[in-house]
Amino acid sequence: MMSLRTHMRDFDENNITAAVIDRYKNTPDPRLKQIMTSLVQHLHDFVRDVEPTEAEWGKAIDFLTRTGKLCTDKRQEFILLSDTLGVSMLVDAINHRFSKDATESTVMGPFYVQNPPDAAFGADIRGGAQGDPLYIDGSILSEDGQPVADAIIDVWHSNAEGFYDVQLPEAEEPTLRARFHSDAQGRFRFWTIMPKFYPIPDDGTVGEMLKASARHPFRPAHVHFMIVADGHETLVTHVFVDGDQYLDSDAVFAVKNSLIRDFTREAPGVAPDGRKIDTHWRKLHTDFVLSKTAANRAATEQSRAREQAVS
Ligand SMILES: [Fe+2]
Numbered sequence: 001m002m003s004l005r006t007h008m009r010d011f012d013e014n015n016i017t018a019a020v021i022d023r024y025k026n027t028p029d030p031r032l033k034q035i036m037t038s039l040v041q042h043l044h045d046f047v048r049d050v051e052p053t054e055a056e057w058g059k060a061i062d063f064l065t066r067t068g069k070l071c072t073d074k075r076q077e078f079i080l081l082s083d084t085l086g087v088s089m090l091v092d093a094i095n096h097r098f099s100k101d102a103t104e105s106t107v108m109g110p111f112y113v114q115n116p117p118d119a120a121f122g123a124d125i126r127g128g129a130q131g132d133p134l135y136i137d138g139s140i141l142s143e144d145g146q147p148v149a150d151a152i153i154d155v156w157h158s159n160a161e162g163f164y165d166v167q168l169p170e171a172e173e174p175t176l177r178a179r180f181h182s183d184a185q186g187r188f189r190f191w192t193i194m195p196k197f198y199p200i201p202d203d204g205t206v207g208e209m210l211k212a213s214a215r216h217p218f219r220p221a222h223v224h225f226m227i228v229a230d231g232h233e234t235l236v237t238h239v240f241v242d243g244d245q246y247l248d249s250d251a252v253f254a255v256k257n258s259l260i261r262d263f264t265r266e267a268p269g270v271a272p273d274g275r276k277i278d279t280h281w282r283k284l285h286t287d288f289v290l291s292k293t294a295a296n297r298a299a300t301e302q303s304r305a306r307e308q309a310v311s
Helices: 016-022 028-048 056-071 078-083 087-095 205-212 294-310
Strands: 131-144 150-155 177-181 187-193 222-228 235-241 264-265 282-286 289-291
Touching: 016 028, 056 205, 078 087, 078 205, 087 222, 150 187, 177 187, 222 289, 235 289
Parallel strands: 131 282, 131 289
Antiparallel strands: 131 187, 150 177, 150 222, 222 235, 264 282
Protein backbone atom coordinates (compact mmCIF):
# COMPACT_ATOMS: atom_id res chain seq x y z
CA MET A 1 0.00 0.00 0.00
CA MET A 2 1.28 3.45 -0.91
CA SER A 3 1.82 5.70 2.10
CA LEU A 4 0.30 9.18 2.23
CA ARG A 5 3.82 10.56 2.28
CA THR A 6 4.57 8.97 -1.12
CA HIS A 7 1.26 10.35 -2.39
CA MET A 8 2.27 13.90 -1.56
CA ARG A 9 5.40 13.90 -3.71
CA ASP A 10 6.37 13.55 -7.35
CA PHE A 11 3.64 15.74 -8.74
CA ASP A 12 3.28 15.93 -12.47
CA GLU A 13 0.90 17.71 -14.76
CA ASN A 14 -1.74 15.08 -14.20
CA ASN A 15 -1.73 14.29 -10.47
CA ILE A 16 -1.00 17.78 -9.05
CA THR A 17 -4.65 18.87 -9.26
CA ALA A 18 -5.89 16.14 -6.91
CA ALA A 19 -3.04 16.92 -4.49
CA VAL A 20 -3.90 20.63 -4.33
CA ILE A 21 -7.61 19.92 -3.91
CA ASP A 22 -6.74 17.45 -1.11
CA ARG A 23 -4.98 20.29 0.73
CA TYR A 24 -8.42 21.97 1.15
CA LYS A 25 -10.08 18.91 2.73
CA ASN A 26 -10.12 20.42 6.23
CA THR A 27 -11.57 23.80 5.23
CA PRO A 28 -14.16 24.44 7.99
CA ASP A 29 -16.54 26.51 5.84
CA PRO A 30 -18.20 24.07 3.39
CA ARG A 31 -18.98 26.81 0.87
CA LEU A 32 -15.35 27.99 0.85
CA LYS A 33 -14.24 24.38 0.43
CA GLN A 34 -16.58 24.00 -2.56
CA ILE A 35 -15.33 27.25 -4.12
CA MET A 36 -11.62 26.47 -3.67
CA THR A 37 -12.02 22.92 -4.95
CA SER A 38 -13.79 24.10 -8.10
CA LEU A 39 -11.38 27.02 -8.58
CA VAL A 40 -8.33 24.74 -8.46
CA GLN A 41 -9.95 22.19 -10.78
CA HIS A 42 -10.94 24.78 -13.42
CA LEU A 43 -7.72 26.80 -13.13
CA HIS A 44 -5.58 23.71 -13.60
CA ASP A 45 -7.75 22.53 -16.51
CA PHE A 46 -7.34 25.98 -18.10
CA VAL A 47 -3.55 25.85 -17.73
CA ARG A 48 -3.41 22.32 -19.15
CA ASP A 49 -5.60 23.51 -22.04
CA VAL A 50 -3.56 26.60 -23.09
CA GLU A 51 -0.12 25.36 -21.94
CA PRO A 52 1.27 28.85 -21.26
CA THR A 53 4.95 29.55 -21.74
CA GLU A 54 6.68 30.96 -18.66
CA ALA A 55 6.81 34.34 -20.42
CA GLU A 56 3.03 34.25 -20.95
CA TRP A 57 2.46 33.27 -17.33
CA GLY A 58 4.65 36.20 -16.23
CA LYS A 59 2.65 38.50 -18.51
CA ALA A 60 -0.59 37.32 -16.90
CA ILE A 61 0.75 38.04 -13.40
CA ASP A 62 1.90 41.48 -14.56
CA PHE A 63 -1.53 42.18 -16.13
CA LEU A 64 -3.37 41.34 -12.89
CA THR A 65 -0.83 43.30 -10.80
CA ARG A 66 -1.34 46.41 -12.94
CA THR A 67 -5.13 45.91 -12.90
CA GLY A 68 -5.06 46.00 -9.09
CA LYS A 69 -2.81 49.05 -8.99
CA LEU A 70 -5.25 50.99 -11.22
CA CYS A 71 -8.06 50.59 -8.66
CA THR A 72 -8.88 53.65 -6.55
CA ASP A 73 -12.07 54.99 -4.93
CA LYS A 74 -12.89 56.55 -8.35
CA ARG A 75 -11.87 53.71 -10.64
CA GLN A 76 -12.50 49.97 -10.42
CA GLU A 77 -10.49 48.18 -13.10
CA PHE A 78 -11.39 44.72 -11.75
CA ILE A 79 -15.13 45.41 -12.16
CA LEU A 80 -14.40 46.51 -15.73
CA LEU A 81 -12.47 43.30 -16.31
CA SER A 82 -15.37 41.26 -14.93
CA ASP A 83 -17.83 43.29 -17.05
CA THR A 84 -15.86 42.92 -20.30
CA LEU A 85 -15.38 39.18 -19.77
CA GLY A 86 -19.16 38.77 -19.35
CA VAL A 87 -18.75 37.54 -15.77
CA SER A 88 -20.75 40.41 -14.26
CA MET A 89 -23.75 39.60 -16.50
CA LEU A 90 -23.41 35.92 -15.66
CA VAL A 91 -23.43 36.62 -11.91
CA ASP A 92 -26.38 38.98 -12.42
CA ALA A 93 -28.35 36.33 -14.34
CA ILE A 94 -27.70 33.65 -11.70
CA ASN A 95 -28.69 35.92 -8.81
CA HIS A 96 -31.80 37.52 -10.31
CA ARG A 97 -34.07 34.73 -11.42
CA PHE A 98 -36.98 37.10 -10.82
CA SER A 99 -40.65 36.59 -11.52
CA LYS A 100 -41.25 36.57 -15.30
CA ASP A 101 -43.55 39.58 -14.84
CA ALA A 102 -40.79 41.69 -13.25
CA THR A 103 -38.52 44.15 -15.04
CA GLU A 104 -35.26 42.48 -16.05
CA SER A 105 -32.03 43.36 -14.26
CA THR A 106 -28.66 44.17 -15.74
CA VAL A 107 -25.18 45.07 -14.51
CA MET A 108 -24.53 47.77 -11.90
CA GLY A 109 -21.42 48.99 -13.76
CA PRO A 110 -18.52 50.85 -12.17
CA PHE A 111 -20.05 54.35 -11.89
CA TYR A 112 -22.63 53.98 -9.10
CA VAL A 113 -21.92 56.19 -6.08
CA GLN A 114 -23.44 55.22 -2.71
CA ASN A 115 -26.12 57.55 -1.30
CA PRO A 116 -26.65 59.97 -4.18
CA PRO A 117 -28.15 63.40 -3.35
CA ASP A 118 -31.88 63.40 -2.51
CA ALA A 119 -34.04 65.08 -5.14
CA ALA A 120 -37.68 66.14 -4.94
CA PHE A 121 -40.48 64.65 -7.06
CA GLY A 122 -40.19 66.28 -10.50
CA ALA A 123 -36.73 67.81 -9.87
CA ASP A 124 -34.28 68.72 -12.62
CA ILE A 125 -30.97 66.92 -11.97
CA ARG A 126 -28.96 68.26 -14.90
CA GLY A 127 -27.02 70.76 -12.75
CA GLY A 128 -24.64 72.57 -15.12
CA ALA A 129 -24.64 69.81 -17.74
CA GLN A 130 -25.54 70.84 -21.31
CA GLY A 131 -27.60 68.63 -23.60
CA ASP A 132 -31.06 67.86 -24.97
CA PRO A 133 -33.59 68.14 -22.14
CA LEU A 134 -35.05 64.77 -21.18
CA TYR A 135 -38.24 64.26 -19.20
CA ILE A 136 -38.61 60.85 -17.55
CA ASP A 137 -41.70 59.58 -15.78
CA GLY A 138 -43.32 56.29 -14.85
CA SER A 139 -44.47 54.12 -11.98
CA ILE A 140 -43.00 51.53 -9.67
CA LEU A 141 -45.28 48.49 -9.58
CA SER A 142 -45.28 45.20 -7.76
CA GLU A 143 -45.43 41.97 -9.81
CA ASP A 144 -49.19 41.81 -9.17
CA GLY A 145 -49.67 45.29 -10.70
CA GLN A 146 -50.10 47.15 -7.41
CA PRO A 147 -48.27 50.52 -7.17
CA VAL A 148 -45.31 50.62 -4.77
CA ALA A 149 -45.25 53.81 -2.70
CA ASP A 150 -42.08 55.31 -1.22
CA ALA A 151 -39.67 53.15 -3.22
CA ILE A 152 -36.11 54.49 -3.31
CA ILE A 153 -35.15 55.24 -6.92
CA ASP A 154 -31.46 55.91 -7.58
CA VAL A 155 -30.69 57.26 -11.03
CA TRP A 156 -27.33 57.86 -12.73
CA HIS A 157 -26.18 58.36 -16.30
CA SER A 158 -23.55 59.87 -18.57
CA ASN A 159 -23.49 63.44 -19.85
CA ALA A 160 -23.95 64.45 -23.51
CA GLU A 161 -20.28 63.64 -24.18
CA GLY A 162 -20.52 60.18 -22.64
CA PHE A 163 -18.78 60.90 -19.32
CA TYR A 164 -19.96 60.32 -15.75
CA ASP A 165 -19.33 63.01 -13.14
CA VAL A 166 -16.78 60.79 -11.34
CA GLN A 167 -14.68 60.78 -14.52
CA LEU A 168 -14.54 64.58 -14.76
CA PRO A 169 -11.67 66.10 -12.77
CA GLU A 170 -13.50 69.46 -12.52
CA ALA A 171 -16.79 67.99 -11.19
CA GLU A 172 -16.99 68.62 -7.45
CA GLU A 173 -20.74 68.13 -7.00
CA PRO A 174 -22.56 64.96 -8.06
CA THR A 175 -24.31 65.64 -11.38
CA LEU A 176 -26.70 63.54 -13.44
CA ARG A 177 -27.25 61.31 -10.41
CA ALA A 178 -29.93 61.54 -7.72
CA ARG A 179 -32.20 59.66 -5.33
CA PHE A 180 -35.99 59.96 -5.75
CA HIS A 181 -38.88 58.41 -3.86
CA SER A 182 -42.04 57.17 -5.54
CA ASP A 183 -45.21 58.97 -4.41
CA ALA A 184 -48.32 57.39 -2.82
CA GLN A 185 -49.43 56.12 -6.27
CA GLY A 186 -45.97 54.68 -7.00
CA ARG A 187 -45.14 57.42 -9.51
CA PHE A 188 -41.87 59.25 -10.17
CA ARG A 189 -40.82 61.97 -12.58
CA PHE A 190 -37.79 64.16 -13.19
CA TRP A 191 -35.89 66.20 -15.74
CA THR A 192 -32.36 65.55 -16.94
CA ILE A 193 -30.48 65.53 -20.27
CA MET A 194 -30.04 62.83 -22.92
CA PRO A 195 -27.21 60.39 -22.17
CA LYS A 196 -24.81 59.37 -24.94
CA PHE A 197 -23.07 56.14 -25.88
CA TYR A 198 -19.63 56.00 -24.31
CA PRO A 199 -16.42 54.00 -24.19
CA ILE A 200 -15.71 52.27 -20.90
CA PRO A 201 -12.37 53.60 -19.56
CA ASP A 202 -9.92 52.06 -22.03
CA ASP A 203 -6.62 53.61 -21.01
CA GLY A 204 -5.81 50.78 -18.57
CA THR A 205 -5.28 47.05 -18.62
CA VAL A 206 -8.87 46.34 -19.74
CA GLY A 207 -8.31 48.71 -22.69
CA GLU A 208 -5.11 46.80 -23.55
CA MET A 209 -7.07 43.55 -23.54
CA LEU A 210 -9.83 45.02 -25.75
CA LYS A 211 -7.34 46.48 -28.27
CA ALA A 212 -5.31 43.27 -28.43
CA SER A 213 -8.56 41.39 -29.20
CA ALA A 214 -9.86 43.88 -31.82
CA ARG A 215 -12.84 44.64 -29.54
CA HIS A 216 -14.35 48.13 -29.24
CA PRO A 217 -14.97 49.65 -25.79
CA PHE A 218 -18.41 51.22 -26.41
CA ARG A 219 -21.65 50.92 -24.48
CA PRO A 220 -24.99 52.02 -25.99
CA ALA A 221 -26.62 55.10 -24.40
CA HIS A 222 -28.60 54.29 -21.25
CA VAL A 223 -29.90 55.54 -17.92
CA HIS A 224 -29.12 53.47 -14.82
CA PHE A 225 -31.79 52.77 -12.19
CA MET A 226 -31.57 51.03 -8.83
CA ILE A 227 -34.92 50.57 -7.07
CA VAL A 228 -35.24 49.50 -3.44
CA ALA A 229 -38.66 48.84 -1.86
CA ASP A 230 -39.90 46.96 1.21
CA GLY A 231 -41.03 43.41 0.47
CA HIS A 232 -39.37 43.39 -2.96
CA GLU A 233 -36.11 42.26 -4.50
CA THR A 234 -33.80 45.20 -5.23
CA LEU A 235 -33.79 45.93 -8.95
CA VAL A 236 -30.56 47.12 -10.61
CA THR A 237 -31.14 47.85 -14.27
CA HIS A 238 -30.71 50.25 -17.21
CA VAL A 239 -33.08 51.72 -19.74
CA PHE A 240 -31.42 51.77 -23.17
CA VAL A 241 -32.07 54.34 -25.91
CA ASP A 242 -33.65 52.66 -28.93
CA GLY A 243 -31.73 53.12 -32.18
CA ASP A 244 -28.28 53.35 -30.58
CA GLN A 245 -25.55 51.98 -32.83
CA TYR A 246 -24.01 49.87 -30.04
CA LEU A 247 -27.12 47.97 -28.86
CA ASP A 248 -25.86 44.78 -30.53
CA SER A 249 -22.23 45.02 -29.45
CA ASP A 250 -22.28 46.41 -25.89
CA ALA A 251 -18.75 46.00 -24.49
CA VAL A 252 -20.18 44.55 -21.24
CA PHE A 253 -22.98 42.35 -22.70
CA ALA A 254 -25.72 44.10 -20.67
CA VAL A 255 -28.41 44.81 -23.30
CA LYS A 256 -31.77 43.07 -23.00
CA ASN A 257 -34.55 43.66 -25.52
CA SER A 258 -37.09 44.29 -22.78
CA LEU A 259 -35.01 47.23 -21.48
CA ILE A 260 -34.88 49.20 -24.76
CA ARG A 261 -37.22 52.21 -24.91
CA ASP A 262 -38.15 54.90 -27.37
CA PHE A 263 -36.89 58.24 -26.03
CA THR A 264 -39.36 60.20 -28.17
CA ARG A 265 -38.46 63.54 -29.82
CA GLU A 266 -40.87 66.25 -28.78
CA ALA A 267 -41.52 69.68 -30.32
CA PRO A 268 -41.32 72.88 -28.22
CA GLY A 269 -44.46 73.24 -26.11
CA VAL A 270 -45.79 72.15 -22.73
CA ALA A 271 -44.37 69.04 -21.03
CA PRO A 272 -46.58 66.60 -19.05
CA ASP A 273 -45.61 68.33 -15.78
CA GLY A 274 -46.74 71.71 -17.13
CA ARG A 275 -43.25 73.05 -17.84
CA LYS A 276 -43.17 75.33 -20.92
CA ILE A 277 -40.22 74.38 -23.07
CA ASP A 278 -39.08 76.40 -26.09
CA THR A 279 -36.57 73.90 -27.55
CA HIS A 280 -36.89 70.36 -28.82
CA TRP A 281 -36.81 67.86 -25.96
CA ARG A 282 -37.02 64.12 -25.39
CA LYS A 283 -39.47 62.09 -23.37
CA LEU A 284 -39.17 58.66 -21.77
CA HIS A 285 -42.11 56.95 -20.13
CA THR A 286 -41.13 53.74 -18.38
CA ASP A 287 -42.58 51.63 -15.58
CA PHE A 288 -40.59 49.26 -13.39
CA VAL A 289 -42.11 46.06 -12.05
CA LEU A 290 -40.48 44.62 -8.91
CA SER A 291 -40.32 40.98 -7.96
CA LYS A 292 -41.77 40.25 -4.51
CA THR A 293 -39.50 38.66 -1.95
CA ALA A 294 -40.40 35.04 -1.16
CA ALA A 295 -41.63 36.08 2.32
CA ASN A 296 -43.87 38.80 0.85
CA ARG A 297 -45.29 36.41 -1.75
CA ALA A 298 -46.07 33.83 0.95
CA ALA A 299 -47.79 36.48 3.08
CA THR A 300 -49.91 37.63 0.12
CA GLU A 301 -50.98 34.05 -0.61
CA GLN A 302 -51.85 33.45 3.05
CA SER A 303 -54.04 36.54 3.27
CA ARG A 304 -55.74 35.62 -0.03
CA ALA A 305 -56.48 32.13 1.35
CA ARG A 306 -57.88 33.68 4.53
CA GLU A 307 -60.14 35.99 2.49
CA GLN A 308 -61.43 33.02 0.50
CA ALA A 309 -62.12 31.05 3.69
CA VAL A 310 -64.15 33.95 5.09
CA SER A 311 -66.19 34.58 1.93
FE1 LIG B 1 -23.47 53.38 -17.62
